[in-house]
Amino acid sequence: xxxxxxxxxxxxxxxxxxxxxxxxxxxxxxxxxxxxxxxxxxxxxxxxxxxxxxxxxxxxxxxxxxxxxxxxxxxxxxxxxxxxxxxxxxxxxxxxxxxxxxxxxxxxxxxxxxxxxxxxxxxxxxxxxxxxxxxxxxxxxxxxxxxxxxxxxxxxxxxxxxxxxxxxxxxxxxxxxxxxxx
Amino acid sequence: xxxxxxxxxxxxxxxxxxxxxxxxxxxxxxxxxxxxxxxxxxxxxxxxxxxxxxxxxxxxxxxxxxxxxxxxxxxxxxxxxxxxxxxxxxxxxxxxxxxxxxxxxxxxxxxxxxxxxxxxxxxxxxxxxxxxxxxxxxxxxxxxxxxxxxxxxxxxxxxxxxxxxxxxxxxxxxxxxxxxxxxxxxxxxxxxxxxxxxxxxxxxxxxxxxxxxxxxxxxxxxxxxxxxxxxxxxxxxxxxxxxxxxxxxxxxxxxxxxxxxxxxxxxxxxxxxxxxxxxxxxxxxxxxxxxxxxxxxxxxxxxxxxxxxxxxxxxxxxxxxxxxxxxxxxxxxxxxxxxxxxxxxxxxxxxxxxxxxxxxxxxxxxxxxxxxxxxxxxxxxxxxxxxxxxxxxxxxxxxxxxxxxxxxxxxxxxxxxxxxxxxxxxxxxxxxxxxxx
Numbered sequence: 001x002x003x004x005x006x007x008x009x010x011x012x013x014x015x016x017x018x019x020x021x022x023x024x025x026x027x028x029x030x031x032x033x034x035x036x037x038x039x040x041x042x043x044x045x046x047x048x049x050x051x052x053x054x055x056x057x058x059x060x061x062x063x064x065x066x067x068x069x070x071x072x073x074x075x076x077x078x079x080x081x082x083x084x085x086x087x088x089x090x091x092x093x094x095x096x097x098x099x100x101x102x103x104x105x106x107x108x109x110x111x112x113x114x115x116x117x118x119x120x121x122x123x124x125x126x127x128x129x130x131x132x133x134x135x136x137x138x139x140x141x142x143x144x145x146x147x148x149x150x151x152x153x154x155x156x157x158x159x160x161x162x163x164x165x166x167x168x169x170x171x172x173x174x175x176x177x178x179x180x181x182x
Numbered sequence: 183x184x185x186x187x188x189x190x191x192x193x194x195x196x197x198x199x200x201x202x203x204x205x206x207x208x209x210x211x212x213x214x215x216x217x218x219x220x221x222x223x224x225x226x227x228x229x230x231x232x233x234x235x236x237x238x239x240x241x242x243x244x245x246x247x248x249x250x251x252x253x254x255x256x257x258x259x260x261x262x263x264x265x266x267x268x269x270x271x272x273x274x275x276x277x278x279x280x281x282x283x284x285x286x287x288x289x290x291x292x293x294x295x296x297x298x299x300x301x302x303x304x305x306x307x308x309x310x311x312x313x314x315x316x317x318x319x320x321x322x323x324x325x326x327x328x329x330x331x332x333x334x335x336x337x338x339x340x341x342x343x344x345x346x347x348x349x350x351x352x353x354x355x356x357x358x359x360x361x362x363x364x365x366x367x368x369x370x371x372x373x374x375x376x377x378x379x380x381x382x383x384x385x386x387x388x389x390x391x392x393x394x395x396x397x398x399x400x401x402x403x404x405x406x407x408x409x410x411x412x413x414x415x416x417x418x419x420x421x422x423x424x425x426x427x428x429x430x431x432x433x434x435x436x437x438x439x440x441x442x443x444x445x446x447x448x449x450x451x452x453x454x455x456x457x458x459x460x461x462x463x464x465x466x467x468x469x470x471x472x473x474x475x476x477x478x479x480x481x482x483x484x485x486x487x488x489x490x491x492x493x494x495x496x497x498x499x500x501x502x503x504x505x506x507x508x509x510x511x512x513x514x515x516x517x518x519x520x521x522x523x524x525x526x527x528x529x530x531x532x533x534x535x536x537x538x539x540x541x542x543x544x545x546x547x548x549x550x551x552x553x554x555x556x557x558x559x560x561x562x563x564x565x566x567x568x569x570x571x572x573x574x575x576x577x578x579x580x581x582x583x584x585x586x587x588x589x590x591x592x593x594x595x596x597x598x599x600x601x602x603x604x605x606x607x608x609x610x611x612x613x614x615x616x617x618x619x
Contacts, residue, residue, distance in 0.1 A: 084493075084497055084498070084519075119564065120544060120564060121498070121519060121521060121535065121544060121566070122478065122491070122498075122521040122522040122535050122566050122567070123389050123390065123522075123566065123567065123610075123611070124389075124390060124433050124434040124447060124477045124478045124491075124522065125475065125477055125478060125491050125493075125498055125521045125522065127389075127410070127431060127433050127447075127477070128431060128433075128447065128449070128454040128475040128477045129475065131430060131431055131449055131454065132454075132475065135452075153430070154408070154409050154410075155410075155431065156387065156405070157389075159387035159389065159405070160387070164357075164585070165582070165585040
């Protein structure tokens, strides 16, 4: 499934904004004829609600056009985040694009984006962090054209660890995640 | 939306609430750091003038209570030279030889199905009777009276109110068969970890219990309906209702000192922000406006300010908002992670989770509000959820002991530390009650 297929100028600008906000690692992202100014980049990153609203309409169109066939549910159901961060790492764009394609091809399917944190730090702060991670994924998928009714973010903070009693940085990493629950 | 009480109260209570007064999930106490400056005190076993055995050893309970403050060192019983039970039997010279500063004696007599507890406290150094009194109790109230006696003695000797009749709320999480299969329980126990009872059981996460200022209710966050919501529950009756049901986060409830408002974190407007809900007027006011995380509100004792955690500087730090002017100032500067601060009762210090810059430990630290001086009180790697005792003398918090979550208590002067492990499951999210008497 080609990312470009559903890209509309505004959505694309915002995708680039997300990428720009992530600070590098975006070499594989497509460029486009649409010029994006630095100012627009900032605005669209922070005004997520409006952007998502605009993307909703687009998503509706995209949905109508989406082919119902042959898009399989992606195998990768979890993506990971850095400590105290909620930006999407570039290595996961491909996985997210696959989920976007699946959701668009299956407009009746719904996904809960479960945001999680590792157990370091405080529970309510981690609850907020988990939600931000879920929102980052939701925003990205929304910009790909996924209808907002198909997605819901629930943060569990550090209440549902993938690895209990994590001590190494690899183990902590396993806990800082967003899980796709279809 | 804010849900109206009553409508959902009863069926929720019936379906979800498990009150088990007999649940033995008490916490034991393990003193990990004693004080070498503690004042020696002799507590003579109370003479018993009645039939059968008493359910509680009052002098033992008082001794344990006083020892846990770090201010007193009870003399081991085997070292007691005599067992007086009233003033006429006290020979000061004997107790001076034992090198104790204070002496408690007492007796319990049974009259008309009531216990009469007489007790007297002496200053061995000045050879004076400090005070004495009689209290009555039913047998079932003996433990409560022992805590009351402890409070009285502590206050006479230190000038500060005792916290032995207070309680604490905490959450336990017990892993069942599966990886994500947990039993969460909300408990209320005496300050010494005894007489624990479960006031709520759920398969979904429970967190952030906070006592109403009158000590009668708890607000907390429950995921029982698949997403977080704030509930309010009466401790004595167990009746409860769901207060909030907003989209997104519904978290970190914090009662105002007058009990009329609840500060909370909601992300209904897209982002975690601090709100205040007026319980009587049923009015919601948004306090913070920032695209960063704002959460973990806590009221100043005078109700004029709220301190909270915000990531607006990049990482979590403590900020204070003046509720009248709306001005926000940053309070914490040392360290790269400062979160979930709670005021001391006099408002002069806040206690929070702190990580040094470059350091890996999440400790409990006190931050002086006048001088800005920060002092670290604990040293285990994952300390969190500090809650200050109502007399300001102790902070209870959660820590990892090996791979088990336990509760720890540290005196705010750093002199004494003890732990309160449970027999099974992780213990976490402690909340120290206000004074209850």
